[in-house]
Amino acid sequence: MNDLTPARLRELKREATVRPYDLAAQLGVSEAALVEADLGLGVTRIDPVPGRLIPAVERLGEVMALTRNRSCVIEKIGRYTDFHDGDHAAMTLNPEIDLRIFPGRWTHAYAVEAENANGPRRSVQVFDAAGDAVHKIYLREGSDLGAWSALLGELALPDQETPSEFRPRAKTPPAKIAEDRADKLRSEWEKMTDTHQFNTLVSRLKMNRLGAYRLVGAPHARPLDVDAVPALFEAVRDQNQQVMMFVGNMGCIEIHSGPMQNLKPMGPWLNVLDERFNLHLRADHVAEVWLVNKPTKRGPAISVEAFDAEGAVIFQCFGMRPEKGGDAEGWAHLVEALPAPKVPA
Structure with a gap:
């Protein structure tokens, strides 16, 4: 215009x-x-x-x-606080503002x-x-x-007048699946000792996160119904689970560690309105939900992860580690009770 x-x-x-x-x-x-x-x-x-x-x-x-x-x-x-700089990745490690x-x-x-x-x-x-x-x-x-x-x-930068030039927005890549590497994916998955090894693994196998989940199969990753998202929020609240909720984009990921207590759905929005933590989720954007289990030295890292119709990650939710106050057994039971995809009639 x-x-x-x-x-x-x-x-x-x-x-x-x-x-x-x-x-x-x-x-x-x-x-x-x-x-x-x-x-x-x-x-x-x-x-x-x-x-x-x-x-x-x-x-x-x-x-x-x-x-x-x-x-x-x-x-x-x-x-x-506790800022750690880096050329490719940086972080803040405050218990509340964790980036x-x-x-x-x-x-x-x-x-x-x-x-x-x-x-x-x-x-x-x-x-x-x-x-x-x-x-x-x-x-x-x-x-x-x-x-x-x-x-x-x-x-303040010297130039406060010249309009910036903005590039076209990059499209979200679709799920990348390498069917011929399914066995390799499963065997390497089982050897993981840290969740951070996952991105390197799927990149090496010429896949991406969603493609790997679709290919690897249970017990490593299995689909849930989209209704698993509100069910997850309600169960976390009702069972007073301590979770780590990751929400972000290609430039920044913000992490909430703790409970999710005050749920306020409003139209398509699922809202968490806690005292020092708010979350606003368009539930109608959720197209796929996955229950993912990655092995680590400290035991399995179990997450519920939601994706939109284009294949972009909306959020990832993990149970908080026991040494941080989490309940690993309770979290495992909670996610196992989430609804599986509905079978077409």
């Missing part, structure tokens, strides 16, 4: 009754382009490199961290100050090369405004 000048985008943002993610989709622009429409008007383009950005964020104190994909949003309140960061996807970043009914709302927003949100950080009432000013001073 050629008439979508920054001024027009600002006008549409003021009139919008939907979230920026949905407004961008309606307009056919990237979410980052919506943010950039306010460059110089409360929005500052900043350095997106995690090795510079996260240490500045650490000094903000308590904030809210948000990571999303097309189908799921995770929000955690806490502090950024796996892939710096190559952190392409655009902005410090945003926007007025709302409760006064100014300040955030750091990071996007990939296509302008899709990778990670967002929202200041809270107790956040350090001096550290916010310092962040702006340290990380």
Whole structure:
């Protein structure tokens, strides 16, 4: 749409009754382009490199961290601490804000100050090369405004005017299956001693996660019904299970470790509204659910994993390890009771 000048985008943002993610989709622009429409008007383009950005964020104190994909949003309140930098992968290991960061996807970043009914709302927003949100950080009432000013001073980029060029969004690859390597997949799967070996294994066999699950078969991976997702949430709540919920995208994965207590379904959304942890899941986007068992030195790592119709991961949910307060036996019983796919009549 050629008439979508920054001024027009600002006008549409003021009139919008939907979230920026949905407004961008309606307009056919990237979410980052919506943010950039306010460059110089409360929005500052900043350095997106995690090795510079996260240490500045650490000094903000308590904030809210948000990571999303097309189908799921995770929000955690806490502090950024224990940052470990790296060229290909970085992480924060705070018990509340626990992130796996892939710096190559952190392409655009902005410090945003926007007025709302409760006064100014300040955030750091990071996007990939296509302008899709990778990670967002929202200041809270107790956040350090001096550290916010310092962040702006340290990380503002010289060019605050030239519009960014956003690349076309990469398509999600479909399930990659190598039928002739099924036996090799099964034998190598059984030799795993750590869940992190899985990605290397499937890559070496020219497959991907969903393709491997479809091929390997029980007891390593078996399909569940899509209704297993609400059943999982309810069982975790009712049995007070401690879980690790992984939600993310190609640039960032955010992890919740603990219970899921306050469930509030609303239309297609399954919501967890706990005090310092919120999750918002479009249940109608769930196309496949898998129960996965990977061997490790500490015993089996059992997960429930949901995928959308394009084959993208929506979330992965593991039982918390016993040394962290989890109940391995209870988790195993819980997932075994989840509904299997319905047999066609």
